[in-house]
Amino acid sequence: MMNKLFVFPLVVVVALLVMSTNVPTSSAVTCNVLELAPCLAAMTSPAPPSRACCTKLREQKPCLCQYKKDPTLRGYVDSPNARRVASTCGVAFPTC
Incomplete structure (x- = not known):
């Protein structure tokens, strides 16, 4: 009985530590030129880039x-x- 009383709180503490650990994740950029489709009008004419274009351009920057x-x-x-x-x-x- 004494052993169960000790193990249960220990398991709970370990579970809480595991769940609260902030593991950094990195999202790799998939280089796909088609992602820059929102920029086509701005890149082929004097039109200003849209917000979507700028967002995609920032995402695709590692691919340029x-x-x-x-x-x-x-x-x-x-x-x-x-x-x-x-x-x-x-x-x-x-x-x-």
Whole structure:
């Protein structure tokens, strides 16, 4: 009986510690140029970027160097409009 009285509170304390531990998680960015679709109008015309564009551009920022290395995408990523959109959204343009 004495053993059960000791074990139960110990199990509860351990469970509370495990549940309250804040384990940091990192969310990896999936590089998908289609995620930048909200930016297409702003990157191909003088139109200002939308809020959705800026959000996606910030999310995809780690991928911009990869996009610059792709010969199919390089012209869009290096264009003056892309630099303008990045600047307007407050995203530092990468130097790769």
